[in-house]
Amino acid sequence: MKYKYEEVIEQIINWAITGKYKPNEKIPTEYELMSLFKVSRHTVRKAISDLESQQYIYTIQGSGTYLSDWKQNNLYLKKTKNVGVLTTHISNYIFPDIIKGIESTLYDESFSLLLSSTNNNLMLENSNLRNLLAHKIDGLILEPTKSAYQIHNLEYLNSMISQNVPIIMINATYSAIKTPSLCIDDFTGGKIATEYLLSLGHKNIMGIFKVDDSQGIHRMNGFITKCLEKEIPPSSEILTYLSEEVETILPQRIKYALKSKKRPTGIFCYNDEIAYMVLNIAHDLKLKIPEDLSIIGFDDSPISKIMEPKLTSMTHPKEKMGRDAAKLIIKLINNGNHFEESDSILYEPELIIRNSTKPH
Template identity: 75%
Template sequence: MKHKYEKVKEEIISWAVNEKYKPHEKIPTESELMELFKVSRHTIRRAISDLAAEKYLYRLQGSGIYVSDFKQNEIYLTNNKNVGVLTTYISNYIFPDIIRGIEDTLYDESYSLLLSSTKNNIMLESSNLKNLLAHKIDGLIVEPTKSAYQSPNMGYFNNLIEQDIPFIMINASYSQVKVPSLCVDDLKGGNIAAKYLITLGHKNIAGIFKVDDLQGVHRMNGFITGCQESNVLLRQDKILTYLSEETNTLLPEKIKNVLKQEKRPTGIFCYNDEIAYMVLNIAYDLKLKVPEDLSIIGFDDSPMATIMEPKLTSITHPKEKMGIDAAKLIIRLINNNNHFSECDSILYEPEIVIRSSTASI
């Protein structure tokens, strides 16, 4: 099934091909396109951004959106620049907020966006990097795939460096390349979660962590350190680890087994809010009450944290702000000929948002 933005793209391409709008003729405004197609502004912007990258449209700042003379491959927007964005996921969880921040900021500065995802798969990262390098990109925003491992795709990143194309990383970074990164202090976030459970009187606590991404490794290490600093013994069988591809296969059974233990944990910290939601459902299946029998903390303070019942205590993630900051930084690096320093990296301070999924023991 096609996405809404893809249907919008197809219709606008047909306008150009059939010369409903001739080369260098202005098409309807964003608001008019929203009304015409009955879709959101985000959908229209995604379609227009793609069409600009594919050379069907171009934008003149302060004037409007125009049809390119694509048949002759002539683009008259001399200042048009393309930024590639490669994330692990696009359409689920917190990623739409991150992408929205990137897209809106790039769009406001007349940059085109080339967006793709790896689904946290190394081979897809390889093919997407290859495709992006085949286009004319002026900069790249990357969320590393399986960032806890050595990347086999360093050849592509070295290619970017050789071509002097600036790129930055979000949510994690590859140790093999030194470029600016924008990340949450995941180590501190895990530490905060452990100490909050302990202040509520929980001594028998557990943690669930995805360990093929650096975020999960850092959150786990912060959680373990928080327990050690509070003189709470954390048993090895209370640390549940999993890989991305095990999320819906092996992980649920691991969670069920630990919650069925005679000395089951009374508090549990989860890699993210999605896993917290999984724990909540498994707890209910086992007739455990949250937070009376089990306190749960998530990470990312995603929209689902406020629609769960009970509402989820969670560690914050800047999401849209990270996207905005990333877009501003890559634009500055493009304009400054890729000159960056260590101070360009950002480490966001996490905080705990306390809701009703946690309580004193």
Template identity: 70%
Template sequence: MKHKYEIVKEKIINWAINGKYKPHEKIPTESEMMDLFQVSRHTIRRALSDLSSENYLYRIQGSGIYMSDFKQNESYLKKYKNVGVLTTYISNYIFPDIIGGIEDTLYDNSYSLLLSSTRNNMMFENRNLNNLLAHKVDGIIIEPTKSAYQNPNMGYLNNLIEQNVPFITINSAYPQIEVPSLCVNDFKGGQIAAECFFNLGHKNIMGIFKVDDLQGVYRMNGFISECQKNDVLLDQDQIITYLSEETDSVLPGKIKRVINKNEHPTGVFCYNDEIAFMVVNIAHSLDLKVPEDISVIGFDDSQISKIMNPRLTTITHPKQRMGIDAAKLIIKLVNNNNKFSKSDSILYEPELIVRDSTAPID
């Protein structure tokens, strides 16, 4: 649990980060802050003392307390530059490979890494962006949270742009702002999956997509586009959508309801390999065999896809390559004073990896 003075410090630092008080602008008095934060004078003085030593504030005798231009202070300049990395998740699925690529490349170039995650929650994104900015990072690599939605944290990102702090995005992008992004061609991935089913003779197919992230929306659109191209019209049961927080609670029931029908789909394309693993397990619980009764395709070519039984047919994701490329790009932008062009963005072309979870229809 944080001490009261630490909470006060965070709030005052937030004033600096968000530009509520500009450099060399006077901030409220000790008494005013006591009323504002509902704490004692001792707490305020402890917070102000720390902030003064950290070069966020300075005092003018008889005049008051002022916000420092802390980024111009010599003590701010460090031997090693800092890069913040903010992803939706850290320790599971494909994220260790992405982060490993970033970390190795940054360390090889004498950059330090500040790592945090949002758990695909916009409130946590807000908190972590605030923390990263408080650490005075030289550049940031961001995986957008719930990228299909209007982002309430756009103020932080605009503040980065105004302060000329380089940042890039991975796996998705913010449509409202122009910064370099490193993404998979998710639309094409959806097309490839549908095309695979059609080449195997499947017509009664289904797609499962997470729709609070643009990756899922693009994969869904690519899948539907390829179905339309092949004169296959999908009804509402053949496209299952879900939100991040529904993955474990709502989604399994939706899947079971559809594949438990007499005329169940013979091919299922899944948002990622984790969902494909869920589908295979549900199919087995219903005494359906994969791929004899149902063919399944995932996305990401994760470790899960290689150890499943049957081994999973899936669409590639560059993972470690994306991490390496992201780290190289943010270093380039830091060294070049954030000068970038459209050619700095990378769109990785996906490929189909055929394994044992797909087969021609009987």
């Protein structure tokens, strides 16, 4: 996901590294560069301007553009550093904001981004890690796939570690890999959301949780802990699901629960997408939100603000997490992958109260 002018810059630098053009040797003209890279004149001029400002090249009026004498100018000749970013998703839900934070920070520091996703599929994680290894990346920002399970692709991650490639994890961790992480305090978030439903007088509450990701396990444990603290047995009111069941089994199970004679009056959902699903099913069943059913989501995603009624939800830092992850991976790349426990961040979630909840 490089800008076109960055590709031009990288290639011209690579010409010098490989000796294709020697110091003080003339490089192709603007027109030739446009044809070679299939880019606009504006893109070529941007690349030339940046290279000239950094003294990698110089221009002689009426003659052309030449490579500088690198050694004489004491310039450190190096390729652009590449950071791999592997998340479970890219284009939907909260992930565009996370990636926006990563991308903008990396580009500000002249790092390139290699972006891919796993769709929360272990085989796709396997192939993407293999691909990133082949590209010889300088660092990796990884969102673990099915993080509640035992790690399946340990060999690839260990291979990166053996090559001193820094790895940091976002949203979840693999316990078998000792590396910094940036995560939400999902357990505390689960407790806060459940406490709020109980404070509104809801006694018959249900939790819906994805259990192949550790985030779902932690949020469920927070739900259970708060119910037990209030002496409300939650065991019969927990609905769990796997990633593959979101569009198949899960909607039918939610519908069954909402049609039950003992249907819940309040539901805490794994995330805002599931909360939106609950809301639509409730509408189909002629249940009013929040009069008949209060709903809480998690992540304070864009969905939460466009739902009707707008969704009460736990916060997720999203773009800030992306920026923090990019800053940390740059730091580790520059300092030889030396990290401390204090490099990890555990973000405290907050409850954003909107119109999907009310007293029972």
